[in-house]
Amino acid sequence: MSVDTTKGVLGDATIGELEAGLRGTVVRPGDASYDEARTIWNAAHDKHPALVVRCAGTADVLRAVEFARSQDLLVAVRGGAHSIAGFSTCDGGIVIDLSGMRGAVVDPRRRRAVAQAGLTWGDLDHETQAFGLAVTGGLVSSTGIAGFTLGGGVGWLLRRHGLASDNLTAAEVVTADGRVVRADEREHSELFWALRGGGGNFGVVTSLEYALHPVGPQVLAGLIVYPLDQARQVVTRWRELIADMPDELTTLLDLTTAPPVPFLPSEVHGTRVVVLAGMYAGAPAAGEAAVAALRALGTPIADVLGPMPYAGMQSLLDPLWTAGAHNYFTSAFIEPTDAAVDALLRQHLRTPTPSSELHLHQLGGAFARVPAGATAFSQRRASVLCNVIARAPGAAGFEDHVAWARGAREEIAVHGGGSMYVNFTGDAGADKVRASYPGEVHERLVRVKDAYDPTNLFRLNQNIRPSAAAR
Incomplete structure (x- = not known):
């Protein structure tokens, strides 16, 4: 109605x-x-x-x-x-x-792409892969490029090439006072700094310019599925491996329920499992040695990790993440200590729906080598990002599912510094925003907000409140 x-x-x-x-x-x-x-x-x-x-x-x-x-x-x-x-x-x-603004221009010689803000990652990957190039994109291809990038941008190229925001070289922005500005390292440089991790606080970004990298068209990527009774072994062995993995390899552990997909035996469908997802961003032949240890985390139920198109890996999870479901995400940067593993496994057994999950994103590599203060995204030291997901087909019981996710996050977050990832946030209050942008970073963001949006016109975001609103 x-x-x-x-x-x-x-x-x-x-x-x-x-x-x-x-x-x-x-x-x-x-x-x-x-x-x-x-x-x-x-x-x-x-x-x-x-x-x-x-x-x-x-x-x-x-x-x-x-x-x-x-x-x-x-x-x-x-x-x-x-x-x-x-x-x-x-x-x-x-x-x-902005969804009708879907133009993109790729310059393969300069390895640059200029993309309008209505594009999805599937759109942009289609354009850049025509030249064997890519930039860190979303794990689901229907994700929009703009919000993803402004909040950081965690994806399969994170350890090799950093966050999406680390590869942002310029942006066109419509500001609250009706100006159209180009922000880059030379012009509106403080705004450019804030856009790389500060979210949608500072204006409407209408186009984004990215640095691109040679990727694909074939990569070594996919999934390995382990049974619940091996969960502790798999998580602890993975924890030991990630410190020494090559930068080309980015992995994610998903504590989830097995979906009814053809490559899993029917008797496994609907049971709790641990899924190891990963991609080697280099020549597939060179990656075989790197992924061998992943195949030995336990005894797999299924192993569908092998050579595939980069664009195929970017859209591999799409069938599980279609529109129309109820979703709530919350997150914490953590260290996977024994106590953290205990908490994760407890919450895995409490997931309220088959599509509710806990994702453990491996960090490090190029992500961790960005100098402190170079961008507004400041959580560079943690080794793992935990995303707690409550997802259900409809509204029935969803508030209870959200309560589970919030409780799980609070139990898990004590094994880190308390900060959240703004793109994986359901309802962060001012305290959690401050924890995610600590100290000097938050103060600097407030100064940028004061300069470009002093009345807080753009406040539907993980809000950086301007000085006037904070008083």
Whole structure:
């Protein structure tokens, strides 16, 4: 059922004036496309914005920002619309929808790509792999490039080439006061620093320029599945291996429930398992020795790790992460001590639904070698990022599932410094934001916020509050 959230707030003439200045379109309650336009990937957030402005280019974004400011509207910015925390939608405000802005230009000689903010990682990988190039992208190909990058960007190339944000070389930004600026190392350099890990706090990023790297087209990648009774052995052996793995190899341990996929025996379907996922970002033949130890973590139920296209690995998990489910993520940077392993295994046995999981992302390598303070992303010392996921097909019982995830996170987080990863955050309060941007980093982010968004127009994010709002 549509809800007329514009009634008594915005008149038809006012909206008509906005629409007349756009190449894109305005969708409002009552329009045939409204329910489709307001829906995001994460069905846990069922909001009714007053307007959805589907932008065709930067000029439309500029017009939408000016309109939102003049009408004092809450602003949600939407790229790929995965929106784990629900920030790409709102009730009663304006959604600035970039999903129609999907252009990309690849310069193979300079190894650069300029990509509009509505692209997904599947889109960008398609363009860059035509030249045998890539940049660290999402683990699910329908993830939008913009929000992913601004929050850091953890993916299969992390240990070889760093975060997505580490490879951001420039960005075009529409600021709260109606300017269009280019941020890079020379121009608006403080804004550029803040964009690399500070999230969507500082403006609407309309295009991103990335440094690219030779990757693929074939890589050594895939999954190895181990049974529950070997979980402790697998996790502890993996913990011992990760300190000395080559940078080309990035792995993830998934404490999950076996889905009904063809490569698993039917009797395993629906049982708890440990899945080792990994990719060697080098010649597949050279990676065989590196992954041999992964095959010896235990006695696998299935081993489907082998040569495959890079784009195939980037989309391998897509069938398990389709739109329309209820999702809640929360996270902690940890060290996998014996006590941490105990906590992880306890919570694995308590997962409330078959699709609720605990992901252990291996860090280190190029990720850890970025100098302290070089970017706003500051959690470079931890060896593991734990993502606690509550996921269910519908709303029934979902609040209980979220309570499990929050409790699991609190038990696991004591084995780290208390900080979270902003892209894997369901509902971080100010205390957790401060913990994720400690000390001088947070103070510097506030100064950038004061310079580019002093009234906190862009506050649907893991919010860095400007000085005026903090008083």
